[in-house]
Amino acid sequence: MGKMAMARQAATVARSGEILHITIEPLESRDMKPLTDPAQLGFGRIFTDRMFTMRYSKGSGWGDARIERYRSFSFDPAACVFHYGQEVFEGLKAYVSEDGRILMFRPEQNARRMIRSAERMCLPPAPEEVFLKALEKLVLLEKRWIPRVPGTSLYIRPTLIGTQGVLGVHPSEEALFYIILSPSGAYFKGGFMPVSLLVEDTYVRAVPGGVGEAKTGGNYAASLLAGERAQEKGFSQVLWLDGRERKYVEEVGSMNIVFCFGKKLVTPALNGSILPGITRASVLELARRLGYEAEERRIAIDEVIAGAADGSLTEAFGTGTAAVISPVGSLFYKGKNYTIGGDKVGPVTQELFDRLTAIQYGRAKDEFGWVREIGRV
Ligand code: COI
Secondary structure (H helix, E strand, O other), X not given: OOHHHHHHHHHHHHHOOOOOOOEEOOOOHHHOOOOOOHHHOOOOOOOOOEEEEEEEEOOOEEEEEEEEEOOOOOOOOOEHHHHHOOEEEOOEEEEEOOOXXXXXXXXXXXXXXXXXXXXXXXXXXXXXXXXXXXHHHXXXXXXXXXXXXXXXXXXXXXXXXXXXXXXXXXXXXXXXXXXXXXXXXOOOOOOOOOEEXXXXXXXXXXXXXXXXXXXXXXXXXXXXXXXXXXXXXOOOEEEEEOOOOOOEEEEEOOEEEEEEEOOEEEEEOOOOOOOOOHHHHHHHHHHHHOOOEEEEEOOEHHHHHHHHHHOOOOEEEEEEOOOEEEEEEEEEEOOEEEEOHHHOOOHHHHHHHHHHHHHHOOOOOOOOOOEEEEEEO
């Protein structure tokens, strides 16, 4: 579907009162699972009782929006998603504040990024207002699942897949948009502790003109082998370099990357092959508001390594919805290990983490208008 046609489709759906009607299937009490001890949650392993689903077909557009019991899907074995990876997804979180407000962090940014990802992957995007309404309704119905222990939240995974069963390589004429919820703790087992990264100079994640900036499953599938090899060697994740010259830093396995040269923050500029992270954008805005200088530019791995070697690179951290802000304690590159900031959590990383999470959990005033209150527990 062309961009114009998709925009027209989205507009039709958004205007139609019918699509905003969500059928809510009753949940039997026997289908309500027991809550997991928040200390045992881990990341993305537990799912709530219900999910949101909505179906698309080329002839009739989006319809059949429902909140139903979390259960397995059944698809034609020839479905496009299985063969040609026509899939995009999002990740965001819901939190409960100390005074019982249910908060979401910048969900409209996820809705917009999903539309951009969908357009890149020739999928029909769910309109922003439908995305937001579905999200809010589902999270409110499932609010008992939002964990309230510090560092935990309800991770939300909106997903869009091509479901038409046909083997010709062309955009799917049928799609499914669904949202599942997973009460989660820290993304990394160690929590807010420095991670070690292997600078990957063999494999690449994305190339100019490719799909690196789309949040599509194939980017993560393509990263698995390098990630596995890095973990076998004892590193948490890989730091990707650019796909053309393997010279410039791009991002980390599941995060964007920020380097601190004292009070100056430097992060790779969005160049089409880097994921435009919402946490990345928020941290840059927050840092600038706090008086830091924050540069978005091309940054050579040689500059990073030189900074680590001479100590001018004082801190580094990853940013992502799942990982929030994750300190980076060391980089391994061309056979040598470089420690950053004594492999400890540095003051800049700590301040940004504290400030950002205080906004997300409703402990601090949100001067940016990032937090959306959707109800109370
Ligand atoms: C996120 O941070 O939400 C992500 O999608 C990264 C990863 C868990 C795939």
